[in-house]
Amino acid sequence: MTVKGLTTIGGATVLLLTAGAGLNGCATAPGSGDFAAPPVGTVLHFQRPKGAAPVGFRHKIVAASGDELLYHVTNETSEPTNDQVRLYRGLFSYAYWRPGRGWVEYKFDRATLAPLWPLKVGNRVDFPVTFGFAAAKTEAEGKAKWTMTERGRMTFAVRRRERVTVPAGTFDTFVIHRVRNFTLVAPPHRRIAVERVSWYAPSLGYVVRQTTQTMRVSRRGQLTPSGPVTVFELRKIDRPGSR
Numbered sequence: 001m002t003v004k005g006l007t008t009i010g011g012a013t014v015l016l017l018t019a020g021a022g023l024n025g026c027a028t029a030p031g032s033g034d035f036a037a038p039p040v041g042t043v044l045h046f047q048r049p050k051g052a053a054p055v056g057f058r059h060k061i062v063a064a065s066g067d068e069l070l071y072h073v074t075n076e077t078s079e080p081t082n083d084q085v086r087l088y089r090g091l092f093s094y095a096y097w098r099p100g101r102g103w104v105e106y107k108f109d110r111a112t113l114a115p116l117w118p119l120k121v122g123n124r125v126d127f128p129v130t131f132g133f134a135a136a137k138t139e140a141e142g143k144a145k146w147t148m149t150e151r152g153r154m155t156f157a158v159r160r161r162e163r164v165t166v167p168a169g170t171f172d173t174f175v176i177h178r179v180r181n182f183t184l185v186a187p188p189h190r191r192i193a194v195e196r197v198s199w200y201a202p203s204l205g206y207v208v209r210q211t212t213q214t215m216r217v218s219r220r221g222q223l224t225p226s227g228p229v230t231v232f233e234l235r236k237i238d239r240p241g242s243r
Helices: 140-146
Strands: 003-008 012-018 045-048 056-065 068-077 083-088 092-098 103-107 124-134 149-168 167-183 189-200 206-217 221-225 232-236
Touching: 124 167, 149 206, 149 232, 189 232
Parallel strands: none
Antiparallel strands: 003 012, 045 056, 045 232, 056 068, 068 083, 083 092, 092 103, 103 124, 124 149, 149 167, 167 189, 189 206, 206 221, 206 232
């Protein structure tokens, strides 16, 4: 990773990065210069909007390298957690380590996601992905004993531009639809899909609003909603040195 310095984009201070070694020690995908990450030390506070059960989370950026971020997530309203989450380009949480439970990870080819950038309405990528986990006492052991449990495809599509207001402020965003369509490896090999809509703010390098809904998959592959929509919004940003 090469750090180019700090700059201000849309009122937000961001750390500019160029392509280099990722958090996993591998080269990042082409086009990483199109992504600007929040500075290390930034804390983003998320919450469900009013009218829903009160749930809040803090995402603290602890490392940034190329296309990838590492953040710690803490549950603010119930039993505290200290998960470590790996995030691709501020958009795709593809792996996390949960103390006492182990390592959970999506495995995919980074190069297949890169064409989504520079973000533009109409951009779309579709690629195979596998998902698995390992119950382990250490992060290293968990990765070594990773076992696949799901096989499927992931689709990201940039649908529109939208200026959105959340408790943390007003942001110019790209609205990105993600569909995870997968089949369980173990019998009865059930097919499931999850649709996630993300309001991604390039000025922040992060999602400021997100909805998630589980979908039924028919034999012909048609998707219909099968559960309630979960909504989270950005409530507050603590920038490094702001306290």
